[in-house]
Amino acid sequence: MEGTKLGNKNCITLKGSAQHVSEFFYFGINSILYQRGIYPQESFTCKQKYGLTLLTITDDGVKDFLDKTLTQIKDWLEAGEVERLVLVLTNVDTKEVIERWDFTVQHEPGFAPLSIKEGKVGEKDLKVIQNEMRDVIRQITACVTFLPLLDCVCAFDLLVYTYQSADVPEKWAESAPCFIANSQEVRLKSFSTSVHKVEACVSYKTDA
Template sequence: MADSEPTFRSLATSFTDFLTVAIHTILYERSVYPQTSFLSARKYNFAVRQSRHPKVCEWINDAVAAVESELFKGAVDRVAVVIYSKNNKPLERYVFEVSRFPKVPASDVDVPLERLDADGQQGSVLPLVDMEEQFRATMNQLAGCSSMLPPIPVGCAFTVAVELKEDGEAPTAHPQPWMPVQPRAPNDGASGNGVVTKPVRAVAAGSVLFETWIEQVNSDDGDG
């Protein structure tokens, strides 16, 4: 019974596993790397793609591990996979909004979440098997993202960015896995300010919720 009760550790690990698969899927769908450099795999009982390049896999794994470290601090507002042009101009942002993840003391990360009162809020969390069904539905949407987006220019690259909560402390450990940047301007979700937002899906796990959407930046930088 206890093994089926989600803890913050199992919740964070489930999300970072999902994030890893999502990054590979985005890179494949948007042809950031040649699609022939990806192999077929399965996750959440769904057909996915995974890069075969060891350096790409290593970079993704290191980035996701750094995200997980910040999640355990309760400091993360959003995680974004950013595709930018060869002129270093952002073109697309795949945003995973995780601000409603509970903030759990380090001593309680292995305690079932339903038994915790995190910041005065207590509520149910779905079994991980039910969350995986929602991960599969989200992956299905990401796997079809190219059908609702224009092609990106040749020579694009990507990175992973973390936006911290207002009270979040920027990571200062050495070696430094993150490069501090200025906060971006708020996006109102409309096609004004050069950004078009396309919703993907919300994953609800009882009292825990995270949302995924795509921000498309209208760019005329001539990279095409």
């Protein structure tokens, strides 16, 4: 992350915050794909991050998709154009949406795109930021204790909600919202870089 050590805090730039948030999305998405069994266990490898041993996908096609998507999200975060990232799990056979993992992005006071002053930075200890991210990852892992078993073959997709002013590449297309009928929602913890705040929740289909 871009930043300068200042006492027991770090100066967090907008660019540095965008890097940290997009990096969290990478590990968060991989954790969901692993915990929900979207790909076989042998398709993942271990990495150390946030003081945890995390699993990341080794499939070249999936890695390429995630890298390109998160590079674009990082650019949008720097431009203040991202409202939300959603990971959607769908039944491959029926195309029915089974789960939605929502990560809502907000700007901390004074860091809204139209009001942020040039050179303005946030201040927060990097260890505190990483601890908050670690807690969200741990909750993602713990979600398997209450989420319904996925008894069908599922695929995933990423939806990015941006402001209308965002510069959208031609390869990106508008998508349906992919809401879930008869869903239950569980809110997870949030984290803040002092520039961006990310709130997480998971919605899943119930039999009701």
